[in-house]
Amino acid sequence: MALNVSVVSADREVWTGEAAQVVAKTVEGEIGILSGHEPLLALLAQGEVRVTTAGGEKVAVDAEGGFLSVDHDTVTIVAGRASVAA
Numbered sequence: 001m002a003l004n005v006s007v008v009s010a011d012r013e014v015w016t017g018e019a020a021q022v023v024a025k026t027v028e029g030e031i032g033i034l035s036g037h038e039p040l041l042a043l044l045a046q047g048e049v050r051v052t053t054a055g056g057e058k059v060a061v062d063a064e065g066g067f068l069s070v071d072h073d074t075v076t077i078v079a080g081r082a083s084v085a086a
Contacts, residue, residue, distance in 0.1 A: 009082040040070040060085035
């Protein structure tokens with residue numbers, strides 16, 4: 001089963017889609033999210049959020065501040081500033 005992922009910044013949606021895995025840097029360290037992960041709320045640290053799509057594509061998003069929420073295979077990342085890395 002895939003994760004439904006949304007990455008948004010304060011002013012726009014940055015990336016949305018289905019993913020196999022999400023890795024993000026939190027204030028407590030790096031965390032990996034797979035399908036079936038228990039519910040979670042974490043504060044984001046400045047850094048890269050790495051998404052591996054259901055098709056195997058890698059997407060990197062530079063994020064600064066905000067939080068990450070996981071609930072029923074839905075991952076929501078809300079950052080103060082975020083953009084897809086070049």
